[in-house]
Each structure stands twice: as structure tokens, then as C-alpha cells.
Amino acid sequence: MLTLHEFNKKSDNRTKKRRGRGNASGKGNYSTRGIKGQRSRSGGKSGLALRSIKSYLLRIPKIRGFKSIHNKMAVVNLSGLNSNFKDGETINARALLKAKLISTIDNGLKILSSGEINKKFIVEANAFSKTAKAAIEKAGGEAKLVGQKKVDDKKKKNKKEAPAEAAPKEEKPAAEEPKK
Numbered sequence: 001m002l003t004l005h006e007f008n009k010k011s012d013n014r015t016k017k018r019r020g021r022g023n024a025s026g027k028g029n030y031s032t033r034g035i036k037g038q039r040s041r042s043g044g045k046s047g048l049a050l051r052s053i054k055s056y057l058l059r060i061p062k063i064r065g066f067k068s069i070h071n072k073m074a075v076v077n078l079s080g081l082n083s084n085f086k087d088g089e090t091i092n093a094r095a096l097l098k099a100k101l102i103s104t105i106d107n108g109l110k111i112l113s114s115g116e117i118n119k120k121f122i123v124e125a126n127a128f129s130k131t132a133k134a135a136i137e138k139a140g141g142e143a144k145l146v147g148q149k150k151v152d153d154k155k156k157k158n159k160k161e162a163p164a165e166a167a168p169k170e171e172k173p174a175a176e177e178p179k180k
Helices: 053-059 078-084 093-098 130-138 151-158
Strands: 074-077 109-112 122-125 142-145
Touching: 074 078, 074 093, 078 109, 078 130, 109 122, 109 130, 130 142
Parallel strands: 074 109, 122 142
Antiparallel strands: none
């Protein structure tokens, strides 16, 4: 039976030019490279040396904007909580991951206020917007902050405490000069 891999393409039938295999081949001596110059040498055909930076810069695409190196928290709106969870449930990052409302919990979780909420939830997250927290509490639920470090702890880690000031050195009176 004839299969697709047995078909030959037209380009496959062309024989490769064998350069540098003696004068009898017709491509001997300089092997179609000419006598001298950068292109006659090995490695010369791949790319000639560029001497200016401007031509290089012109070839780089203009990538505009700014991309932060800091990780972003996963974000969930109140409308997503209202439609995916039952009344009285405890909602945390793992529950949101199971409900496929977020893709990762590595960088934390923030609850935003887009949409309405009319069920009581106990929501545990790393951050809340002010209006989202107010809306959850207005519906009779509870907004708990989890995994928050106190700002004072961060400051202590960042600043090395200065050593206690040493007592001022007592000055010795200058030696009196002998009178003449």
C-alpha cells in the first residue's frame, strides 16, 4: 500500500552541488568562492560584520510600555463569588482554585468589588478593596485577612538596627608647657 511518506517531493530529487572535491568535479580549487575577500574565507558567508550600531537598532522592533518584574495577586470579583458559591460557605484561595476562578495562589489573592453580592460568605484573602470589604460585611458576611505580615516586621527586616551609641570619650587635658 502506498502511504504519504513514500511520496517524493520535486525538491528532493535535486542533487547537491559537491564543492571542493577536485578540479574534475568542475567545482574545485576555489570552490566557487573566488580568490580573496571575506566571503572566500570560512565563516564569511554566514554574515558580514556590521560596523554601526544604528542599523542594528533600526532592526529591533519598538516594544512599548512597561512590564513590572513584581508578581501580581490573583484577582476575583464579588460577582464571581456570588455566582459560584452557596450561602454560608467559607471561601479561601483553595476553594477559588477548585472553582477555577483563579489559576494560581502563589502570589496571593485580592477581592475586588465589581458586581453585587447578596449571600453571606466568610471570605479569606490576602487583600480586599475597601468597597468589596464593605459589601461583604453589608451582606452579613465576614472578610478575613490572611497571610498578612505587619508593616513593623518588614521595616525591622529591611533596616539594620544601629548599634547603641557609645559613651562620649573624655577629653584629656592638654599637657602644660613648661614656663621659661
